Amino acid sequence: GAGVSQTPSNKVTEKGKYVELRCDPISGHTALYWYRQSLGQGPEFLIYFQGTGAADDSGLPNDRFFAVRPEGSVSTLKIQRTERGDSAVYLCASSLIGADEQFFGPGTRLTVL
Amino acid sequence: DQQVKQNSPSLSVQEGRISILNCDYTNSMFDYFLWYKKYPAEGPTFLISISSIKDKNEDGRFTVFLNKSAKHLSLHIVPSQPGDSAVYFCAASATAGGTSYGKLTFGQGTILTVHP
Numbered sequence: 666g667a668g669v670s671q672t673p674s675n676k677v678t679e680k681g682k683y684v685e686l687r688c689d690p691i692s693g694h695t696a697l698y699w700y701r702q703s704l705g706q707g708p709e710f711l712i713y714f715q716g717t718g719a720a721d722d723s724g725l726p727n728d729r730f731f732a733v734r735p736e737g738s739v740s741t742l743k744i745q746r747t748e749r750g751d752s753a754v755y756l757c758a759s760s761l762i763g764a765d766e767q768f769f770g771p772g773t774r775l776t777v778l
Numbered sequence: 779d780q781q782v783k784q785n786s787p788s789l790s791v792q793e794g795r796i797s798i799l800n801c802d803y804t805n806s807m808f809d810y811f812l813w814y815k816k817y818p819a820e821g822p823t824f825l826i827s828i829s830s831i832k833d834k835n836e837d838g839r840f841t842v843f844l845n846k847s848a849k850h851l852s853l854h855i856v857p858s859q860p861g862d863s864a865v866y867f868c869a870a871s872a873t874a875g876g877t878s879y880g881k882l883t884f885g886q887g888t889i890l891t892v893h894p
Binding site: 669696698700705706707708709710713715720721723724756758760766767768769770771772 | 782784812814819820821822823824827867869880881882883884885886887
């Protein structure tokens with residue numbers, strides 16, 4: 666079956682603009698995660714959804730970042746008033762509830778000029 | 779505060795020899811550990827995991843060792859193959875009642891290069 670997909674694969678925007686990053690999890694996976702990976706670092710946790718609700722959003726860096734998963738499947742990560750420091754690869758992962766293996770998408774590379 | 783650390787940014791190994799990648803953690807609440815492999819322009823791919831009730835888990839050429847008292851784990855790849863060349867991340871999670879909490883904390887990664 667299809668893996669986790671993320672769109673767009675690359676996004677270039679200007680400082681101060683609004684961006685949306687989309688994640689399509691593996692069908693049937695009720696848990697969905699967003700991570701951010703900066704150059705030379707490992708993925709850093711942002712937010713975790715169980716179904717439609719955010720079970721843990723402790724990794725969101727500030728209130729410019731927001732994520733939704735209205736129907737318990739596709740998720741959108743929204744970043745307002747982007748800053749150059751937001752430039753990174755944003756990774757999405759999904760898993761079955763209670764399973765420890767998370768399946769990652771290829772990521773969206775966000776560049777803020 | 780880096781709770782999971784991979785102190786070797788890179789490792790170079792000859793084909794056929796053993797690769798040993800190391801990882802240290804500081805949070806004693808972590809009780810489940812995973813290794814992921816990442817190729818350029820792809821997302822991390824799960825490789826192998828170990829629960830804190832074990833000290834070793836083996837899957838083919840890959841073995842993970844866990845030393846809880848030292849808060850240290852290692853991944854052994856033997857024999858190493860050129861296709862193993864990638865970035866390897868260790869990750870840790872804290873489970874609750876045996877169910878994964880979900881949030882993974884990753885190390886910085888180690889670039890493994892296996893020379894033919």
